[in-house]
Amino acid sequence: MILCANPKLQYLAHKDEIDGAIKKVLEGERYILGDEVTEFEKEFAAFTDTKTCIGVANGTDALHLALRAVGVCYGDEVITTAHTAVATASAIVLAGGIPVFADIEEEYYTIDPVKVREAITPKTKAIIAVHIYGQPCNMDALLSIAKEYQIPLIEDCAQAHGAEYKGKKIGSIGDVSCFSFYPTKNLGAIGDGGAVATNNDEIAQKVRALREYGWIGDKISYTIGFNSRLDELQAAVLRVKLKYLQEDTQKRRAIADDYNKQLTSAVDTPKVRDNCQHAYHLYVIQTKERDAFIETLKKADVFALIHYPVPVHLQEGFKSFAPKSGLPVTERIVHSIVSLPMYPELSFKEISYTCNIINN
Ligand SMILES: Cc1ncc(COP(=O)(O)O)c(C=O)c1O
Missing domain, CATH: 3.40.640.10 (Type I PLP-dependent aspartate aminotransferase-like (Major domain))
Known part of the structure; x- marks a missing residue:
């Protein structure tokens, strides 16, 4: 799993x-x-x-x-x-x-x-x-x-x-x-x-x-x-x-690089802002057929999640703060984002296994 x-x-x-x-x-x-x-x-x-x-x-x-x-x-x-x-x-x-x-920047x-x-x-x-x-x-x-x-x-x-x-x-x-x-x-x-x-x-x-x-x-x-x-x-x-945080952060970056290399153009991989180092708390891709994507991975014992399915301003507790004109980018991307497994101990074999399922 x-x-x-x-x-x-x-x-x-x-x-x-x-x-x-x-x-x-x-x-x-x-x-x-x-x-x-x-x-x-x-x-x-x-x-x-x-x-x-x-x-x-x-x-x-x-x-x-x-x-x-x-x-x-x-x-x-x-x-x-x-x-x-x-x-x-x-x-x-x-x-x-x-x-x-x-609203947010679409790329980042x-x-x-x-x-x-x-x-x-x-x-x-x-x-x-x-x-x-x-x-x-x-x-x-x-x-x-x-x-x-x-x-x-x-x-x-x-x-x-x-x-x-x-x-x-x-x-x-x-x-x-x-x-x-x-x-x-x-x-x-x-x-x-x-x-x-x-x-x-x-x-x-x-x-x-x-x-x-x-x-x-x-x-x-x-x-x-x-x-x-x-x-x-x-x-x-x-x-x-x-004591291990710097090393663990490097591992997260190496995992992200591996995902980037292995995933085909069927999904949108994350971009990193110029001259910046991402910490990859989450590795978030976008895919149009998200429900089928998550379900297929789940059947292969790989658990992808959605962070965050509903923007804060559309949640019951916060809707009184929703801006009148909405937040078009925020509201659009929540339908296609998926977080793939990401933690320093994730092995390259597990990444390849996950990528193969996605690519197929
Ligand atoms: C972006 C962001 N801000 C704030 C928090 C709140 O942190 P905590 O759960 O420790 O209260 C979290 C944790 O989920 C978070 O991801």
């Missing part, structure tokens, strides 16, 4: 180290906000080329707290994409904001800077660029809009650990960036986890306070905060996996 993602294989690949790290936490003195979290924060900041990293409970919280830290308040508009995990939009609403959906699936510019109003207080599937957004264009209108740019890097834009690490380019460590992510915990990374000391201090009751060191709330802590167990496992 070839699954679309397979975090258990990653555990098995580093079983002794992970088991040892878990045991160390169990036998240690602190289970919440101890040395493992502190060390992970330093190591992940180094990996993302940022000054500070703050571990939080999950990727949705990372976005929620980052939005509050850049000053998003009740009724403020935040521009983002509808071709994303619904969590991106949920976080905006959690912060009291209004999600304003801009990422937010279209032209549409972002059109969506700006005096109420716009932030832009969230989602590096969807691991593909970097057009950061030059987004940064120039953010600078022109003095709007903070937040990177949603939940799917893009290790991706690069023009030689810069994704997560180090905007004002603040947000990561998820959901088990299937490129860097996955054994439960929920997330992080905020930034070069901005003020934002870092605010996020640190917001993640724990509004405290800054002295157990006094200087603002209304939340409980969104990364726990020691998750941090310990993440520290083990982080």
Whole structure:
């Protein structure tokens, strides 16, 4: 059986180290906000080329707290994409904001800077660029809009650990960036986890306070905060996996290259933005006869999935935020996209097997 993602294989690949790290936490003195979290924060900041990293409970919280830290308040508009995990939009609403959906670039699936510019109003207080599937957004264009209108740019890097834009690490380019460590992510915990990374000391201090009751060191709330802590167990496992993240990202790229070479022109393979390094959280192709495609693969024990079948603005919970003119590209591509199996432990034999079924 070839699954679309397979975090258990990653555990098995580093079983002794992970088991040892878990045991160390169990036998240690602190289970919440101890040395493992502190060390992970330093190591992940180094990996993302940022000054500070703050571990939080999950990727949705990372976005929620980052939005509050850049000053998003009740009724403020935040521009983002509808071709994303619904969590991106949920976080905006959690912060009291209004999600304003801009359409995506057809070739790359990422937010279209032209549409972002059109969506700006005096109420716009932030832009969230989602590096969807691991593909970097057009950061030059987004940064120039953010600078022109003095709007903070937040990177949603939940799917893009290790991706690069023009030689810069994704997560180090905007004002603040947000990561998820959901088990299937490129860097996955054994439960929920997330992080905020930034070069901005003020934002870092605010996020640190917001993640724990509004405290800054002295157990006094200087603002209304939340409980969104990364726990020691998750941090310990993440520290083990982080050591292999660069190597695992290279493996994902090699798998994508192999798919690209083997798949015939019957399907559209993913394009990579110039001068960028994709992190291939997902390897997404397009095919017209999608249901038959998925069914045929399933019969051969290969599990392809659709990320994401319904754009956020067309989902029941978010339809009040749907733009009047719709999002033509977003609404079109959801009918043909399919995610093929993608994880570092996927073998070249399994890729060939999958490609043969598709090509035939
Ligand atoms: C693009 C994107 N943003 C945000 C999130 C939210 O992360 P989490 O599930 O850790 O809350 C996810 C996870 O699915 C995601 O893929």
